[in-house]
Amino acid sequence: MYRYDEFDHRFVRERVGQFRDQVERRLGGELSEAEFKPLRLMNGVYLQLHAYMLRVAIPYGTLSSAQMRRLAEIADTYDKGYAHFTTRQNVQYNWPKLKDMPDLLDDLADVEMHAIQTSGNCIRNVTTDQWAGVAADEVADPRPVCELLRQWSSLHPEFSFLPRKFKIAVTGAPRDRAAVAVHDIGLRMHVNADGARGWEVLAGGGQGRTPMIAITVREFLPEAELLGYLEAVMRVYNLHGRRDNKYKARIKILVHELGADAFRAQVEAEYAKLGSPTVDVEQRELERISAYFAPPVYDELDETCVPFELAKNENREFAWWVKSNVSAHKVSGYAIVNISLKPTGGIPGDATSQQMFVVADLAEQYSHAEIRVTHRQNLVLPDVRLSDLYTLWIELNSAELATANVGLIGDIVACPGLDYCALATARSIPIAQDVSERFEDLKRQHDIGSLTINISGCINACGHHHVGHIGILGLDKKGEEFYQITLGGSSDENASIGTILGPGFAGDQVADAIETIVETYLGLRADDEPFIETYRRVGAKPFKEALYETA
């Protein structure tokens, strides 16, 4: 993992000190809310429905056991004993007091964490594949580049007052687990015919009220030119992105209004003006950073582990868990363990401090003290020996962290919605709970197979409903919550935006509607065809008929 150098340490501590002074002046009456609000937002402090909310950055979703432990301690000391993992691989506290915030941020700084740039019109936390560095299908570990981007974008003077917030996602694997096509900038690693590595640079993707799939700006950018090229993209956006209308200020609108060809031409013209004076520095820095992400020393293990195979044969629940929650590792004899934060009827992404302590301990014991946070609100232990899986499963089970549903219908993504969020128009969590309870039967979930349900409580789409195979959007109609259903969204390498199926449903009708959709799929699927492929083959019509014409 990356470790802070003296500059990182100094700037984070200095920022905490500045914010401590600002909070004191706010509480003492020297600063008005109008003066203070931009300062607190720059430090990740929002005001939500019930209280302040603090969003802490988890750079590219990677945590050490020590950091996870500290996050749990913060939940106990300053909050109400739990935390919420978000769709941007971050973590949020829902009840911290403003007067405690400087101490809280100092505690975070102790473990090299902060909340800077988790709000505001700047470059936000860079996100990536939760299996970075260990995925069997990976071209290269994207985290060194993510860290380079973190350093480049942190307090970057030119990009601290963009037209709107800006999100970058990176994947080093052909299977896209980072949703790069629905980010302001997406980076996808390729290897060309000469064996050289380079980046496909995408721009203009996004969700919110105007969902769009990104265009490819450059098919293959030599690896060493990345920062210069991104600077050109950012400059075009910073200069020409709209500032007159908040809802049209994201880069996707600029790309759409200019058209893909004109946008590409502007970026290339800007890039040509820059030259590439920083490339050598960038390469040296990237090499320095990469050393921190050197793979751990793995044992030489056989590809198969007999006790593990026996345990699978003897224990059906363990076998299910392995099938859905354990993924292929690039090193023989090891596995990636995905920890579901979606127990049946639970709150997606929430973990108690106790569970966080357990995960920190288990990571230390079984996975080189490293943990990942996924953009589907789950956790990952990236480096587990096959021979440890059964014991690990038992320990996860006793902490209620072994629900065997990752990638299945129970693994629902949901924003906090109207239960917590000041912007929400409807609740998300109770819908997720209803649906997960409806499909409680794990055998049924495994029979249904790969299926994502994403729920947002308002048009801002924090629950990524546009790219759920089934998307649910909560709205307000004359003071009543109602829910629109979309089908056919996807955030992988074949990304697509879901299509609205028809009129919305009341909250207590949603689980029935989802069940009708699932039953319709089961009646239409060919062999093991996943939901999304069946949908793409047959289109929306049979689902519409099943939902609306039977009444």
Add this chain to the structure above:
Amino acid sequence: MSGKILTANRVNDGDVVFFTSDHQWSLRISDALFAEDEAVLELLEDQLRLAETGTEVTDAYVFDAEKFDGVLRPRHIRERIRTLGPTVRADLGKQSNGTGGAFSAVS
């Protein structure tokens, strides 16, 4: 009976508070000054403007409320959840310590 209530968040801890008839901020909606006529509403709006420049509370606004069987409650689900706490965690928010209100968020 319908009317208006002035609410805000307390600056130092973020807690939801309501403007009361003795011109204080209370954690309990039952203490709120219930504006049923223009004169009281004007008073709330004056207080709202004062609150914006003060240091005790922030994000003040007026919402629609009603008095039902003598109990004050917000008309809209958003304000009811804000007054009680998350509907998915009865152990959190005002509902958990008796400062919420004698009504449900969803009915």
